[in-house]
Amino acid sequence: MGKTKKLIELDNKTIAILEEQAKINKRSLKNFLEWSLEETALRLAEPSEEYKAMMDILKKRDAEGKLKWYTSEEIKKSYGR
Template identity: 65%
Template sequence: MGKTKKLIELDNKALEILEKQAKLQKRSLKNYLEYTLEDTAMRYSEPSEAYKKMIDDMIKRDDEGKLKTYSWDEMKAEYGK
């Protein structure tokens, strides 16, 4: 996958906030912005074929009554949290 440079303009307040977030993650502002934008873009992308297959399998198992689900209370009781 290639890379393209883009010039962006942000107001000073937004930059201050983003710089603080970058420091909290021990990243440079540039790296934080690139990571955040790429992560957001991936959320908009189509799920992978492996993920689609897994979801289709879960739907099939649910339709067949073979999918076991647990309530939040059952999970807390099981793992003590």
């Protein structure tokens, strides 16, 4: 897979926070940013296998009429709101 360089601008406070997190993770700032962005992209690209399995179970239960849905008003009422 090819790589692309991008220039980003962040405020000093953000950079300081990210540098601290990079140190905690024993990474350089550049490496920490690349790693963080790659992890985020992977999460956004496709749901996890666990999530897919959970949704398959919920879809099956809904098709069988075994899934109970609640309105937001019902939920608020149950919590006394």
